[in-house]
Amino acid sequence: MVGITSFGFYVPVYRLKRDEISRAWKMKSLGGERAVAGHDEDSLTMAVNATLDGMKVSQKQADGLFFASTTSPYKEKQVAAMIAAAVDLPENTRTADFMDSVRSGTIALNSAIDAVKSGSSESVIVAASDSRMGAGKSQFEQLFGDGAVALTIGSSEVIASIEGSYSVYSELYDTWRLEGNPFVQSWEERFILTEGYVNSMQKVVSGVLEKYKLTPKAFAKVILYGPDGRSQANLARRLGFDLQTQVEDLPFQSIGHAGTAALPTMIVSALCNARDGDKILVANYGDGGDALILQVTKNVEKLQGKEKIKERLARKIYIDYERYLNWRDLVPSEEARRPEFRPPSITCLWRERKSVLALYGNKCNQCGTVQYPPQRICAKCQGKDDFEAYKLSNKEGKIFTYAIDSLTASREVPAIFGVVDFEGGGRVMCEVTECEPSQMKIGMPVEMCFRKVSRKGTIPNYFWKARPRS
């Protein structure tokens, strides 16, 4: 039996109220709020966070990692490899990126299912993550939200087995984005809804029902992609599903449309409320459609992580529109008059990849002292070359002392720096994120999270920061 064996969920803590966007533009608000990736986040870092969240509960180490997104920080270079390195998967992990279509999440999922079914992989993590931008004043600016989900496909401890799939493609300019344009573009709404969304979704849903000889009534739940709430509701009715009992809500009010992560987010939410024996229909859209039939197993009853998702969704820091503009680099602003930092050396980064990307220190075999970065001569007993590798990224810690720095050349000033002492030993000084200066306290419990570190030049650079632990 092949299916979903675990999941991880990530949403940035930052929220922008749609009323706040409408205030800036003096236009109609769509109501609710959207999640906003912090100035130090992108689809790569969010994918790492979702993947780590999922790995906390999964029994088995994955041997594959697929990344799905329309907003890779790279035009050329694989993101999945960086995620695999940050979450510390072995070198013989199969990695792949599935890019460019909002449907990439289910495209990657289908590939993972095929890989496991064929026996070439045992367990594949699919990390779908997006941080799309609509131009100022556009509907998309209000509709879009940022987030990531990691679904693991395997053949043991399956929560929901994959009972069938069906796909169609459709060549139509619905939404698209060209080189050099940060904003998603689209064609006239009436046309793309009718000939794009409704047409493809009808084809893929009726196709899958026909193929497996099922009727709408067979499903306890149906997870339908929706460009917005009203269009999704209209489609559901047209397909013969009951809105009240069958259709999974879009998380528009709390997160927004999270691109490739939008549908996987709804799968996670449906699984949290599913019961043994439930049949779930999943239909995703984007340059065509993917339909999947899920069969929930009794393993769903011991599902972990539901509370964590609620907690994560409840942790919010509201930002104003100007802060959003600054974070997304939408307003040219003056550089701090501070000495310039050099961009990273790729050679140095490569040499220290374990300590930078997976936050490995080492532990002295002679005196047991944990130290970061990894040393050759022990800081405590001066023993030479007698260490074992010791990972700090998964350890919890406390703030020993901290600084609120208004002078540093960061996009977000003041920046917070904390000295973190880890349970079980080890100390690092790092930036503190997901935290406003007034929240900082000596002794505050923190955990580590993967983040973009601001650097000039052409090399995006990533490292670990601390964030408050709930």
Next chain:
Amino acid sequence: MGTIKDKVAIIGMGCTKFGELWDKSVNDLIIDATFEACEDAGVELKDVEAAWLGTVFSGHTALSLSPPLKLQYIPVTRVENMCATGTEALRAAAYAVAAGACDIALAVGVEKLKDTGWTGVQPTNVVGRSTMGTTGTEMELSPPAMFSLLAMRYFHQYQLDPEEGKRLLAEIAVKNHRHGSLNPRAHFQNELTVEQVLKAPIVAWPLGVLDCCGVSDGAAAAIVTRSDLARKFRDDPIYIKSLAVSVGSRLDLMTQDYDFVHVEENLRAAQMAYAEAGIKNPRSELSLAEVHDCFTVHEMVIYEDLGWSKRGRAKEDIENGTFTLKGELPVNTDGGLKCFGHPLGASGLRMQYEVYKQLQEKSGPRQVKNPRLGLTHNLGGNIWGGVACVSITGNEIDRK
């Protein structure tokens, strides 16, 4: 272990005015400081047998010193040890004389920070690293933010109310500005009130703009010779008792041992210096001290690190005026980094200049009474692993 005590004497010193010296180049500063030192010593440049230049940013090699001074093919070396660079140049010159390698040596420290277009200096976690390549993940915290780590932990550990702690730090800024107001060479010669310091914009809580030293240009120089030759040059040479350096291994950020309420290198350098100079009770034996008040909180911690105040109780001494001009142990009598700014390569020698003049009783309105022994102190690099220099000089040879 060997000792340099009383083997070497300073016979001449020079120091430029410090400040935003827009119309002076690095070379101008070197020339002005060096010629004042030579004149003071009664020697000519051609008498100098070897020279050391201390600079962090304003020159790379000995070729930053010989060409402006037109030194004639003598050995010259540039030294760099972060904020302790000036003292390091003096140390090199003094040790060469003590070793018998030369009889007259020159030490010059210079820094020109105001040609960059920035405010502030390169963070110290960049200084001292390979400039050819890094992972780009070094923390970009600014120097005041680094020192604020000390303040946050100090207030926490000793249960000082943050507002009370901030006021205490302000007292240090006020004291140093009072001293600086009496010094025509200081960059800032204005007095400050506690209220002004408290109301200054916050840079890294609890440190505001007026808790930070300025950013300045400046240079200072010293001529040293063997002690037994010193009186040929002048009646009041100043004898070197110790030039101690302690360098940390950045251990303090690698393990959980470091307490962030002191700086271990400060303490170790002071212990070495006191032992070499034969000082048992520094608070009563020292006549004055010039210390590294880059940020007010550091001066507070220095009072404890250098053994003058009890741990966690600098407050009492600050409130009692122990370290004011008229106090038991006057500290930063010239105004300190607070009023001079901190042109890195120059600061150590600038401090030495003040101690030298004080010990010769030439300090006018700032003169301390009956001076015998003076101390200078620098800390370069990070509070969790840096370079500390402590020098002790006196106006008499110890006949014991």
